[in-house]
Amino acid sequence: MEEKKLVKAAKKGDDEALAELFQVTYPFLLKYLLKLTFSLQNAEDLAQETFSKAIENLPKFKGTSKFSTWLISIATRLYLDQKRKQKREINWLKQEQSVRKLKWETQSNNQAWDDVMEALDHLNDDLRVPIILKHYYGFSYEEIAGIIKIPEGTVKSRVHKGIKTIRKELKPIDEGSTSLSKPLI
Amino acid sequence: MMKDQQAYPNRSSRDDQDIVDQINKSLENFDEAFSIEIPQPSYFEQKIKMQRAETKKKWLKELLIFTVTAAIILGFLFLALFHQPEVFLALQVLTVVFICFYTMLVKRKVKMGHE
Structure with missing residues (x-):
């Protein structure tokens, strides 16, 4: 059946x-x-939470955007809320373990966990989320502003700053070796 | 998948476009690395039923709390109005002042959060 x-x-x-x-x-x-999240467990939990929120708020969904876009808005807000609530130090080790696990899974599926992914992982959420939404999923600055609930100008500056940070992190690698994949530690 | 390939059209930002292309390529590889196990529709149906039941329960609880709180406040206000009108007036003024103060506090917090 058609989505609408x-x-x-x-x-x-x-x-x-x-x-x-x-x-x-x-x-x-x-x-x-x-x-x-760079964590399969956390991603699955957040997906469940997103569905719960979607069931609750379904009457408010106007249908002007795609259903998946609406779910992404809910999921992004839930993720950012979760990060605000979390105590950084306690979760740092857990996050490291999750990233290692993901690296292993990525590499065992013959895909490279390259330096760009490493740079994205190091990037602050405030910068990473708008970059992914803007450049990978093709959302407009206005849409991202609506999703994250910040002014459009702030989204633009965060995307720009994020790209600049990644470029800086990749520069020494570009100038030096050209290795794409990092070995597992 | 929608990808932004023309986000940086001017010459001075060609470096940025290169970075964006690299990001997209890496994320695409990352996507391909995982095969997601999709649950059966019955799993989602069950989750929906459970969530609906929980939402209904939550809604009823909230409605009950709202009704009881409203009844207490109204009872107290009527008591004050008929027995001590000066207390009633003082409460009105205090409520307005509190709402103004609270709104200002929330607005300031939101502004600080954006900075």
Whole structure:
């Protein structure tokens, strides 16, 4: 069934239609959350939370954007809220372990965990989230401003600053060796 | 997947465009590295049913708390209005002052959060 019809049915209380929407968007949402969290467990938990919020707020969904876009907005806000609540020091070790696990999984699937991914991992969320939304998912600055609830000008400056930071981090590598993949420690 | 390939059209930002291309390529590889196991529709249906039941419970609880709180406040206000009108007036003024102060505090917090 077409997405608009599914959304319409889901808003009328059709659980089957909503389940179909969730099932279709699940891989997209999970992969997006993986890029934010760099932790499969956390990404799965946030995906569940996103679906819970979506069920709660479904009557408010106007259908002007794609359903997956709406889910990404919810997921981004949940992730940023979670980061605000977390105590950094306690979660630092956990985060390191998650990243190592992801690196291992990426490399065992014959894909390189390259220096760009390393640089993205080191980047602060305030900069990483707008970059991913803008350049990988193609959202406009206005849309990102709406998702993160910050002014459009701030989004532009964060994207610019983030790109500059990544360029700086990659520069010594570009000038020196050209290795793409880092060995696992 | 929507990718922004023309975000930096001017010459001076060619370096930035190169970085953006590298980011997109790396993220694409990252996406390809994971095969996601998609649960069956019945799993989602069950989750939806559970969530709906929980939301209903939460809503009823909130409604009950709201009703009881409103009844207490109104009872107290009527008591003050008929027995001690000066207390009633003082409460009105205090409420307005509190709302103004709270709004200012919230606005300042939001502004600081954006900076």
